[in-house]
Amino acid sequence: MRTEDFLRDITAIRGLSGDEGPVADFVADAFRPYCDEVWVDQMHNVIARKKGGGPKVMFAAHLDEIGLMVVNIEEDGSLRLGQVGGVDPRILPGQRVWVYGKDRLLGIIGAKAPHLLSAEERSKNYQREDLYVDLGLPPQRVREQVQIGDQVQLEHRYTALQNGRVAVKTSDDRACVAMMFEALKQLQNLRHEADLYFVATAQEEVGTRGAITSAFALDPDFAVALDVCHADTPGAPAWRTHKLDSLVASMGPFIHPVLRGKLVEVAKEQNISLQTAVVPRSTFTDADGIGEARAGVPTVLLELPLKNMHTTVETLDSKNLREGGRLLAQFAVAVNEGWEDELWT
Amino acid sequence: MLRDTLQTLLGAYGPTGQEHLVADKVRELLSGHVDSMRTDALGNLIVEKFGAEENAKTIMISAHMDHIGLVVTDIEKEGFLRVHAVGGISPRLVAARKVVFADGTPGIVALEPNTKGKKEPEMSDLFVDIGADSREEAEKLVSIGDVAVYAPDFTALGRHKVASPAMDNRCACALLVELLMYAEGQKNTIVGVFSTQEEVGLRGARVAAYAVEPDIGLALDVTAWGDTPQTKLPAVKLGAGPAVKIMDRSMIASPYVRDKLFEAAQAAGVAVQREVLAFGGTDGGAIQLSRGGVPTGTLSIPCRYVHSANEVIDLRDMEGALKVLLQFIELA
Known part of the structure; x- marks a missing residue:
C-alpha cells in the first residue's frame, strides 16, 4: 500500500479516544506484513515488533482521534454534545457527523441562526453547549437509536491539494502512524541491530494514557515519540510555528539531549531537513508518558508540522511525511549496543 | 443493613491522609466475612475474598475512604x-x-x-x-x-433520600462493605480496596492497583447530578438507579467493563443511568493506567451538592448498585 493511501484510509476509520478498536485492527493488519509479530493490547495500543538482538527501541504515534459524545437528548430529539479530547467548537457549526447509535447515522451540527442571536451572542463564538446534532428523525426514533455516551465522529473528507499537500481530519496523529508505516516498508531492505517496537498508541488526546501503559509493558531502552506540531499560519506567533515542509526535532527538559543529538546526526548524514522547536515544559505528547515509565526512558520527540490542528482540514506536506519515515528507518538502523554508555557522557 | 453500615461509616473522622479511623470501622464490619485484610504503606485497607473457580479473575473494587x-x-x-x-x-x-x-x-x-x-x-x-x-x-x-x-450530620430527607457530609465517598465504602459481606461462593476473586488520598489525585488507588495487579478494575464513587432546576448535566437523576460511567476527566471506561456493568444491571433487573461527566475523576483513572493497563470502569451513586456539608443521595440507588455489583462479580 502506498503511504498516501494508508493515510487516506486510516483517517476515515473510527477510533475516538477510549474506543480505538476499529482503527487498531486496521493498523495491525497494515503493519503485519512488515513485522515479526503484531498485537493489540487491552488499551487498544497496537504493538508491532521487528526483532533484533540489540537495544529495545520504542517508536510511538497515537492512533486515537478527537471527537464528540452525546451527553443529553433534548425533547425535540436534538443531541447535545460533550467532547472527547479538545474539539474546537468554532469549527463545528455546519459540519457533517456520524453518530454511532444502534446504527451509524449521518447528522449535521446546527446552531441558532445569526438572525436569531442577540447582539451579545453575536459578538461571541459559538460554544459547544449552544450546538446540537440534528439527525432529522422524530424524537421517539432518536431515543430508540441513540443513547447518552454514544460517539459522534466528524466526517472524513480527504483533500489532495496542489504541491503534495494534503488536508484531512485526524492527521493528528495518524500522519505519524503513516510515518511509522513508511519506515517499516523502508526497513524491509535494511539491516538493523536494534529490537524495534512500533507502537500506535491509544488515548493520547485525553492524557497520553496508552503511551503510559505500553511503555511500562515494553520497558524500552530508548524511545522516539512522534506527533504533530503547528506549521506557519498567517497571524500565528512565529516562535510557536514551523515550516510546513521540514520535520522538527524538539528540545527541552522532557527530551533527552544526547539521544536527540543522535537523531540530528542521522538526519544530517541522510540529508534530511530538520528544524528545532523549544518545548520549555511538558510536551503534551506521548514523550511525556514514555519518558516517565518505570525507572525512566531516554526519549526524543520528532514532530510533523501541520496547519489547522484539531480541525477537519489538518494540512500537511506528504513529501515531508515520507522523509519522516526515512529518518525513522535510518535512525532504527543506526541504533547500536554502544548507545547506552554514551547517553550521559 | 446498608443504611446502618452507611451511617456507621459516615460518622468516622477521616480526612485525606488520615483515613485510619474509617479503616478501623471497615475492619470491624468485615471481621469474619472475608479471607484476608491488610493495610499498605499509604493506609489503603486491602481486603480479599477468594473466588470459587480455579481460573477466577481478580477484580479490584475500590472505594475511597478519605474526606475533604x-x-x-x-x-x-x-x-x-x-x-x-x-x-x-x-x-x-x-x-x-x-x-x-x-x-x-x-x-x-x-x-x-x-x-x-x-x-x-x-x-x-x-x-x-x-x-x-x-x-x-x-x-x-x-x-x-x-x-x-x-462535622457529622446525618439527615433523612423524604422517604428515600439522606443528606450528610462525607457521602463522597463513604456511601461507596458502605456499598463495598455490603458487597464483601453478601458475596458468597462467587466465581471471581474480589479484592476490595478501601483507598486513601483520592481527593488529592487518586494516590491510594494508584499504589494499591500496582500491588494488587488486578485483571479487572472497578471504582465505586459518587457522581454529580443533573436534576435540580438549573442543572441539566450530567443527565443523571437521583432515584433513577446507579450510573455506569462512560467517561470523565480521569478515565474513559474500558468498553469491556462498561458493557459488563450494563449486562449485570439487566441480569439484576435494575435500571441504570449512563453518565458522561465533563469534570472530575475517580480511582478508576488510576487503576486503568496501572502497569501495562487494566480494563476498568466505574459504577456511580448520583449525589447532589457534592463536596458540600449536605451531600444528598437516594438509598434506592444504593440498593440497586449492590444488586448490580453482585451480578457483576459473576459475569466479569
Missing part, C-alpha cells in the same frame, strides 16, 4: 485558625459550617467581611473559630497541621 477537609496553617493572636484546603473544598460552601478535628474539638468556619468586592471568597478570607480567646489557648486544642472536616 481544612488544614490549619496558622493561628492568629486572637485565637482564630487560618486554614488551607485539603482536596476540593470550596470557600463558598464551607463558610458558616461546623467542622470538627480528630479529637472532637469543634469549630465554626467564618468569613471575613467582603471588603474587596470579590465575587467568590478565597481560602484566605476564611478563619475557624474554636472559641479560644488567644493563640495560647487555641494551641492547647489545635496545632498547625491538624485537619478539620465537616
